[in-house]
Amino acid sequence: GQNIDQPTEMTATEGAIVQINCTYQTSGFNGLFWYQQHAGEAPTFLSYNVLDGLEEKGRFSSFLSRSKGYSYLLLKELQMKDSASYLCASMDSNYQLIWGAGTKLIIKP
Amino acid sequence: GAVVSQHPSRVICKSGTSVKIECRSLDFQATTMFWYRQFPKQSLMLMATSNEGSKATYEQGVEKDKFLINHASLTLSTLTVTSAHPEDSSFYICSARDSYSGQGDSYEQYFGPGTRLTVT
Numbered sequence: 457g458q459n460i461d462q463p464t465e466m467t468a469t470e471g472a473i474v475q476i477n478c479t480y481q482t483s484g485f486n487g488l489f490w491y492q493q494h495a496g497e498a499p500t501f502l503s504y505n506v507l508d509g510l511e512e513k514g515r516f517s518s519f520l521s522r523s524k525g526y527s528y529l530l531l532k533e534l535q536m537k538d539s540a541s542y543l544c545a546s547m548d549s550n551y552q553l554i555w556g557a558g559t560k561l562i563i564k565p
Numbered sequence: 566g567a568v569v570s571q572h573p574s575r576v577i578c579k580s581g582t583s584v585k586i587e588c589r590s591l592d593f594q595a596t597t598m599f600w601y602r603q604f605p606k607q608s609l610m611l612m613a614t615s616n617e618g619s620k621a622t623y624e625q626g627v628e629k630d631k632f633l634i635n636h637a638s639l640t641l642s643t644l645t646v647t648s649a650h651p652e653d654s655s656f657y658i659c660s661a662r663d664s665y666s667g668q669g670d671s672y673e674q675y676f677g678p679g680t681r682l683t684v685t
Contacts, residue, residue: 498658498676557608
């Protein structure tokens with residue numbers, strides 16, 4: 457079956473670094489997406505990985521290991537506005553996104 | 566670029582009535598649009614995949630006669646919730662994929678702002 461696992465909730469301190477992990481099992485693989493979703497709003501795109509390795513984009517970086525079915529999103533220099541849910545989604549062989557349940561990130565001052 | 570609009574953003578309707586939600590890709594053409602539903606504190610649940618000019622593909626457990634989808638053009642898809650009931654109250658979100666991109670990350674889905682439906 458298809459399955460995406462990520463922690464339900466994480467807490468971090470403003471200015472710190474946090475890593476949100478995601479493991480996936482999908483029928484075929486065409487890339488791994490990370491989206492940010494603030495409460496009551498639609499998701500916004502953060503990153504896409506299809507090759508192994510780390511992709512850095514400002515304060516956010518995303519890592520992929522295809523052999524391990526594993527990805528993480530790394531957020532540096534956390535700001536209060538980073539408090540949101542972070543959704544991991546794997547694209548299967550039909551180019552359909554399989555979504556994780558999301559990780560609610562709480563940033564404390 | 567890659568903007569998706571959704572209308573209305575918020576709607577309250579009475580039980581038994583029908584509600585239509587529009588999803589438009591404003592600056593690109595979208596052969597494929599997706600309709601999601603999200604209940605509070607839960608992840609996105611794909612309801613159906615809408616393909617321009619053909620019938621939508623519904624996910625298991627989603628009633629196609631209750632959630633009517635029409636994708637009549639490359640920039641517009643509509644979702645009609647027929648005979649709405651309070652349990653249909655939810656956040657409905659559409660997304661669209663650019664038809665003409667060929668690279669992997671072009672399979673990114675661009676999301677509309679969502680429609681919050683409340684059925685009383």
